[in-house]
Amino acid sequence: MALKHQMVVFLLHMALLSVVFETGNAAGLKVGFYQKTCPKAESIVRQTVGGYFAKDPTVSAPLLRLHFHDCFVRGCDGSVLLNSTADNVAEKDAAPNMSLDGFFVIDAAKAALEQACPGVVSCADIVALAARDAVSLSQGPSWQVKTGRRDGRVSSAAEAVANLPSSFAEISTLKAQFAGKGLSTKDLAVLSGAHTIGNSHCNSFSNRLYNYTGKGDVDPLLNPKRIPELRAQCKPGDATTVVEMDPGSATTFDTHYYQQVAAGNGLFHSDAALLRDPLTKKYVYQHVGATASFFRDFGVSMVKMGMTGVLTGTHGEIRKNCALVN
Ligand code: HEM
CATH class of the missing domain: 1.10.520.10 (Peroxidase; domain 1)
Incomplete structure (x- = not known):
């Protein structure tokens, strides 16, 4: 009986250790x-x-x-x-x-x-x-x-x-994909703010301009005022032209993304979709111009994203050439 008890205690310890070890991967990361x-x-x-x-x-x-x-x-x-x-x-x-x-x-x-x-x-x-x-x-x-x-x-x-989330995704799918990586709905709203810098190819959103549901229609979530300008930049079927996601400040990291989304000018359906959930919608409206709070949140969410499924300790390797396994 005593032996059985010891065995149970031992197994419990092992189970606990494996839990610590699993979650310990992200804990294996440290500053410096x-x-x-x-x-x-x-x-x-x-x-x-x-x-x-x-x-x-x-x-x-x-x-x-x-x-x-x-x-x-x-x-x-x-x-x-x-x-x-x-x-x-x-x-x-x-x-x-x-x-x-x-x-x-x-x-x-x-x-x-x-x-x-x-x-x-x-x-x-x-x-x-x-x-x-x-x-x-x-x-x-x-x-x-x-x-x-x-x-x-x-x-x-x-x-x-x-x-990888699609630019055509609905808010429920985006939330589920982020949740699957341990990221919250708030993280989704915050990290989407990354689209304040950079460019997109026309084919990542041009269905919104020409043929949204296959009937030659436009995406109802896109501000009609933005359509002529985007159509001038992106002809149907164009897969090579790139446009600035935050026109005029695509190399400056700021809160313009939220301004764009709030005005219905988010480039992707996935950007516009942030207005279709109460929490993400609130985040968008609250962060038009709220630089300090967006910057603080962005750092926090990036640290969180950066811990997703990491390999630490003796797992994996330190590659010599980033494009090749050792
Ligand atoms: C929420 C789901 C997301 C979707 C559906 C999405 C989708 C896209 C798409 C389609 C592009 C343009 C690709 C092209 O056609 O050239 C793009 C660009 C970009 N995305 Fe996202 N994205 C998402 C979230 C994020 C997140 C979380 C980050 C970073 C934290 C990010 C950072 C960027 C940046 C910086 C660019 C510009 C890249 C460049 O200029 O080359 N995106 N994204």
């Missing part, structure tokens, strides 16, 4: 993870991003988007950076990722880091740091990035398609 092993890690990433930004400030938006697309597929494990191989189509080559950019900045930072401290800093951490630096260089907020992520060895285009 490379302080001893590569003290210049963060400044090297910042200098690299800063160098490219000085030449072309539009580099910021793709870097921010890269971190989002990394985290939503298999967690923030750098899997978005891996190349396809003879027997595997990687995330990078999935339809929603064809418009991703900024890989060259990550590669340049990695090359500099491999010079300074070989085999120490993960590609997943470089992506997280570069996203932060990109936003702050664009006059947005800054936040402390927890580091210690390790790089995954698996990357699948099918998983990218299944996990």
Whole structure:
């Protein structure tokens, strides 16, 4: 009997340990993870991003988007950076990722880091740091990035398609997809504010201008006043032209996104859909011009997103080349 009791206690301990271990992955991240092993890690990433930004400030938006697309597929494990191989189509080559950019900045930072401290800093951490630096260089907020992520060895285009939100999605789908990553409805409203910087290809929204339900109609959620201007920029079937998502300030991180959405000018159906849920709608209206509170929230939500499904400790690896498994 005593033996049975001991056995039960032992098993309970093991169960508890495994819970601690599971949740311990995100807990394995900490601010200043490379302080001893590569003290210049963060400044090297910042200098690299800063160098490219000085030449072309539009580099910021793709870097921010890269971190989002990394985290939503298999967690923030750098899997978005891996190349396809003879027997595997990687995330990078999935339809929603064809418009991703900024890989060259990550590669340049990695090359500099491999010079300074070989085999120490993960590609997943470089992506997280570069996203932060990109936003702050664009006059947005800054936040402390927890580091210690390790790089995954698996990357699948099918998983990218299944996990990345579509610009045509309704609010219920968006909320569910964020919840599936441990992100709240508020995080959805906050992180959508990232669309205050960057560009979009016409085909990510032109169905709203020409053929919303297949009857040659327009999306009723789009402000009719915005339609002629967008039609002038995007002809039917145009898949190459890009337009600024926040016209006139697409390289400045500010609260204009909320102004645009509140006025019915959000570019994507998924932007407009924020007005179809009481909580996200309230967030949008409250943040027209509320810079301080948006900036604070954005940092908090980015830190949260950056902990999604991370690999830490002895899991994964530190890739030598961000596009290839070791
Ligand atoms: C809520 C669901 C979201 C959807 C449906 C969505 C969809 C899109 C689409 C379709 C584009 C344009 C792609 C193109 O045609 O070139 C885009 C661009 C962008 N997205 Fe999102 N997005 C979402 C959330 C986010 C989040 C959470 C972030 C970051 C935290 C983000 C950051 C960006 C940025 C910065 C760009 C501009 C990229 C560039 O200029 O190259 N998005 N997004």
